Amino acid sequence: MSHGNDGIKSEAEDSLEQAMSVFASAIADPSRASILCALMDGRAWTATELSIVAGIAPSTASGHLTRLLNNGLVVCLMQGRHRYYSLAGAHIAGLLENLMGVSVQTRHTAVTRTPVPLRYARTCYDHLAGELAVKIYDALLRENWIVADGSALTAAGNAHFTKMGVVMDPRSRRKPCCACLDWSERRFHLGGSAGSGLLSLFDAKGWIQRTAGYREVRVTESGSSALSRWFNLK
CATH class of the missing domain: 1.10.10.10 (Winged helix-like DNA-binding domain superfamily/Winged helix DNA-binding domain)
Structure with a gap:
């Protein structure tokens, strides 16, 4: 000792x-x-x-x-x-996501070799990740729906999420929002309760389709229209 x-x-x-x-x-x-x-x-x-x-x-x-x-x-x-x-929880998912990012950086050069479907849209435990999620995060900043550091929704953001039908548990001990660094895009996507609520809504509305046991998600035709309408995505 x-x-x-x-x-x-x-x-x-x-x-x-x-x-x-x-x-x-x-x-x-x-x-x-x-x-x-x-x-x-x-x-x-x-x-x-x-x-x-x-x-x-x-x-x-x-x-x-x-x-x-x-x-x-x-x-x-x-x-x-x-x-x-x-x-076992979001903390384990975060650990694995970080490990994936480190593994990609270690094995490859700056040119990513992440499979295209996985890079475009995937689940990160209970929220969306990939290129699509980064675009949504950029839209939230552009429309002033989240604060600059991504730690909370603004009043306008809360109103927009409520209008969309996003459900967030007010009793949750999780952060309402957080900026998660996307390992394939090297930019931020939305995590926390807001990110989880968005993914749940996308699922419930049929805006995305999943394949059992795989993280890739496919945006449906109705989902593409909805995302364009709600987030002004091109």
């Missing part, structure tokens, strides 16, 4: 480093990474569905999910005879 500044690590420091190592090891396996990336779409999936996405046997997926569960990366919900798995 450390006594003063003698250069010896304390038990707390050693314990933290071991915990970080175990946590990182849980993410490191390619199959577990595939499962976590699939869960970044913000929804809950069965072990069988996730095994298909990861290209592994259901029994193998169950073993991986147990480890992710034990390390606090995912949570499990029982619904009848089925078990559904989802990410």
